[in-house]
Amino acid sequence: MKDCILIIKKVDPKNIVNDENRGKLDRNRRGIIVLFKTDEGYQPASENYSCFSSENEEGGVYYAPELMVYEEKGNLNIHYAHGRYGYWKYTFRYQNSDFELIGYDNSSNTGPVVNSTTSINFSTKKMLTQENTNEAADSGEEVFEKNGRILK
Numbered sequence: 001m002k003d004c005i006l007i008i009k010k011v012d013p014k015n016i017v018n019d020e021n022r023g024k025l026d027r028n029r030r031g032i033i034v035l036f037k038t039d040e041g042y043q044p045a046s047e048n049y050s051c052f053s054s055e056n057e058e059g060g061v062y063y064a065p066e067l068m069v070y071e072e073k074g075n076l077n078i079h080y081a082h083g084r085y086g087y088w089k090y091t092f093r094y095q096n097s098d099f100e101l102i103g104y105d106n107s108s109n110t111g112p113v114v115n116s117t118t119s120i121n122f123s124t125k126k127m128l129t130q131e132n133t134n135e136a137a138d139s140g141e142e143v144f145e146k147n148g149r150i151l152k
Contacts, residue, residue, distance in 0.1 A: 002037060003034070003035060003036050003037050003045075003071070004034070004035040004037070004042060005032065005033075005034055005035075005069055005070075005071065005076070006032065006033040006034075006035070007030055007031070007032055007052070007067075007069060008030065008031045008032070008033060008049065009026075009028055009029070009030045009031070009054075010028040010029055010030075010031070010049070010050065011028060012028055015027045015028040015029075015054075016028075022056075025054075025056040026054060026056055027054040027056055027057065028054055029049075029050040029051075029052060029053060029054060030050075030051075030052040030053070030054065030055070030067070031047070031048050031049035031050050031051055031052065032046070032047070032048055032051060032052070032069065033046070033047050034046045034047075034076065034099070045094060045099070046094075046098065046099050052067055055067065062082065062083060062084075062085060063083070065080040065081060065082045065087075066080065066081045066082075066083075067079070067080060068080075068081065074093070074094075075091050075092060075093050075102070075103075076091070076092040076093075076094070076099055077089060077090070077091050077092075078090040078091075078092070084109055084110070084111045084112070085108070085109055085110075086106065086107040086108045086109040086114075086115075087105075087106065087107050088104070088105070088106035088107075089103075089104070089105045089106070090103070090104055091103035091104070091105075101122055102121065102122050102123045103119070103120060103121055103122060103123075104118070104119070104120040104122070105117070105118065105119045105120075106118050111139075112138075112139035113132070113137050113138065113139055113142060114132060114142050115131075115132050116129065116130060116131045116132060117129070117130045117144075118130075120151070122151075125150055125151040125152075126148065126149075126150060126151070127148065127149055127150075127151055128146060128147070128148045129146070129147045129148075130144040130145070130146050130147075131144065131145045131147075132144055133145050
């Protein structure tokens with residue numbers, strides 16, 4: 001058996017709304033529970049019952065970002081995908097008896113073309129930004145101007 005990541009959702013009828021275009025929507029917030037497998041069974045490592053918005057939030061002209069939560073290389077990743085507009089991702093590592101934010105990444109896109117990216121490594125205090133300087137680029141034709149710096 002492995003460690004376990006649970007996405008939970010509050011059940012409160014006050015947060016069920018009637019949207020004029022989409023009908024009845026559950027706007028209750030979601031949360032996360034991380035359980036570590038031990039010899040004695042599962043033990044809670046972290047709990048936050050309302051850290052994520054509802055999957056039925058308003059998304060503007062598009063749709064609300066899609067939440068993906070997964071483990072990769074021993075890290076907990078919280079990834080929001082916003083379709084053709086890009087994504088943002090938070091990376092946490094379990095250290096010092098808690099999950100600590102060690103990374104942040106985002107991509108701002110127009111359709112398949114990447115306009116800019118940002119990557120921050122909080123452990124090394126380094127940030128890298130990339131800006132596409134080819135305004136006429138199709139996907140894969142981007143030309144990036146890179147800018148790295150040390151955070152204080």
